[in-house]
Amino acid sequence: MIKITQTCWIFLFLIIMISRSGMAQLNHQTGTFQGIYSTPLMSETDRNYLQLNHWHLSLQSIYTKNKSGIFKTAQLKHQKWQQKLMSVEVPTSAQKTTGANPVIGTNFKGNELKTWTPTDNSIAVSNGGKIVSCINYGVEYYDTAGNNFLLNHTWDAFVNYTALSEGKFDPRVIYDPKQDRFIIVLLHGFSSAKTKILVAFSKTNDPMDGWYLYQMSGNPMQDTSWSDFPTIGINDDDLFINCNRFGDAPNYNWKKTFIYQIALNEGYNGQTLQYGIWNNISTPDGMDGITLYPASHGLGQSMSEKMYFVQLMPDSGSKVYAYRIDGKLSSPNKSMQAFEYAIPHYEVCANAFQKDPTTGNIDSLSTGSAWTQNAFYTEGILHYSHTADFSQGWCGLNYGRIYLDSGKAVSTMHGESGTDLSYPAIASFGYSNLEQAAVMAYVRSDSSRTPECGVISIDHQMNWSNKQLIKAGDTSVNILYPPSYPIMPERWGDYTGICRKYNSTVPEAWMAAAYGTNTLPRLASFGTWIAQVKTNDPQLPLNTKEWPSSNSSKIYPNPVQDLYYLEFQNKIAGPAQIRLYDLQGKLIKVLLDDQLPVSANRLSFNKGVLAAGIYQIQIQLFRQESETISLMIQ
Incomplete structure (x- = not known):
């Protein structure tokens, strides 16, 4: 279950229940x-x-x-x-x-290995x-x-x-x-x-x-x-x-x-x-x-x-x-942490x-x-x-x-x-x-x-x-x-x-x-x-024109007022990610990173933590095209 708190970021996930898997199992100072x-x-x-x-x-x-x-x-x-x-x-x-x-x-012959x-x-x-x-x-x-x-x-x-x-x-x-x-x-x-x-x-x-x-x-x-x-x-x-x-x-x-x-x-x-x-x-x-x-x-x-x-x-x-x-070298307090993550077995x-x-x-x-x-x-x-x-x-x-x-x-x-x-x-x-x-x-x-x-x-x-x-x-x-x-x-x-x-x-x-x-x-x-x-890939758009997608996600109302929703359809069960960026491409917040069933979904969060302006919400669902939607905060 998602715990609803009164902190700055408040997430409301309706219609679906989210279960977590594949989290980092351990981390420690090293x-x-x-x-x-x-x-x-x-x-x-x-x-x-x-x-x-x-x-x-x-x-x-x-x-x-x-x-x-x-x-x-x-x-x-x-x-x-x-x-x-x-x-x-x-x-x-x-x-x-x-x-x-x-x-x-451009390509050409480079260094030759004459010894070694x-x-x-x-x-x-x-x-x-x-x-x-x-x-x-x-x-x-x-x-x-x-x-x-x-x-x-x-x-x-x-x-x-x-x-x-x-x-x-x-x-x-x-x-x-x-x-x-x-x-x-x-x-x-x-x-x-x-x-x-x-x-x-x-x-x-x-x-x-x-x-x-x-x-x-x-x-x-x-x-x-x-x-x-x-x-x-x-x-x-x-x-x-x-x-x-x-x-x-x-x-x-x-x-x-x-x-x-x-x-x-x-x-x-x-x-x-x-x-x-x-x-x-x-x-x-x-x-x-x-x-x-x-x-x-x-x-x-x-x-x-x-x-x-x-x-x-x-x-x-x-x-x-x-x-x-x-910490940089000159910092009086430096630390090192180690983390582990599960992946498919390799040999x-x-x-x-x-x-x-x-x-x-x-x-x-x-x-x-x-x-x-x-x-x-x-x-x-x-x-x-x-x-x-x-x-x-x-x-x-x-x-x-x-x-x-x-x-x-x-x-x-x-x-x-x-x-x-x-x-x-x-x-x-x-x-x-x-x-x-x-x-x-x-x-x-x-x-x-x-x-x-x-x-x-x-x-x-x-x-x-x-x-x-x-x-x-x-x-x-x-x-x-x-x-x-x-x-x-x-x-x-x-x-x-x-x-x-x-x-x-x-x-x-x-x-x-x-x-x-x-x-x-x-x-x-x-x-x-x-x-x-x-690259031969097109650039993901950074405006209100959506990338071709079968997700048909939408934010309403937009510009955002006091109450609003992001709605999206997940058509294939699997990992889902929703990220919030500014117009310079800087990651502001990971709004969702979890496994979702086939489901219709609605997401909201506290807009009060954001300054007025235009932001980008990127939606990546399993085996579906990525989607980027503009969000305007007034």
């Missing part, structure tokens, strides 16, 4: 904060240095740590591989899709059209105006610091639209004695004007661990870096996770960097935190004094976890097939774990992506949403038997906070094709588009061949890159992903393909 600490500027580069001819040295360190050994991932992947071997077939058509296909715009493996693509694009594209070999700069390639560097040349001579890997790049700057995070060293986390802030909105560089310990616990698998995010004030810790060789045992919280202002000005550390992180049900992906605002809008993170388990699970850090998929067009042989590619690949935030909603078993070991693309106000999570999967889709990265694809659309970059391979990359979109109603091929593979990948590197399967990637261009009128994203090609002098390696992707 994390221990240490700090505030400081680290000085390590070095800086300028335009003159960046434009010099460099040696482009790059140390290749292929370490044999088995990432699949975390939790029960290795055992599950082996079982899935056996299932897949028994079900090898020509790829069948994917499940039915109804979403509009994204539009592919895999690529680990990361990309950021500025409002001014500058592109920074990173892989394990180095960084390249482009623009979106047609001049494409501008400059490139190996990581040794970029860092330019002789004391840091170990391998540099797992780059991440992000663009801050409020400060109009880029940030790069890069790891160094594979042991507790050598591990460093390098952080670079662009001096201006042009990455070719140089960078301020800092080094931070990759072993903040000062034990026998080193950092791997970084994820990064920003809010208005701070940079957040999450890393997993692993023990030294030969076991590389997993040793929990931690988060650096770093003040942005000093980094942008080349001053001594201020930071703190969050550790002892756990889920509400007592699991250790692992690969917490920070969820920056998907539309580049303000996020003040809070940051969300999304976690999935690497092997399997039936929950998705969210974390929230409250890690088997490694992927790839075809060698020269010999006809079938080789394998590592598909990694089932943990979170990417996340972003829109008002009241966390969006996330990961890879999991679609059917009989084949890898599918997973997309989910966590509705923070109602304590619910939903997810959907796209895949097809006979092909492997992996390493999905997502960006916001809606026109405003009213629209929860997303676009996803991915890589693909199977026994009839070489590694390729593509893009797919998910609309507001969580309908998938058709897959769009971005770049077909030219060759298979054969880097870790015996006897030099007797490691199987081939590395395929820890992640794929995608980012939104925040100031585009029509939602636009840029992706960077790996495909099989020759990168001379190396043959059968990975290249990067960079592509502009735009």
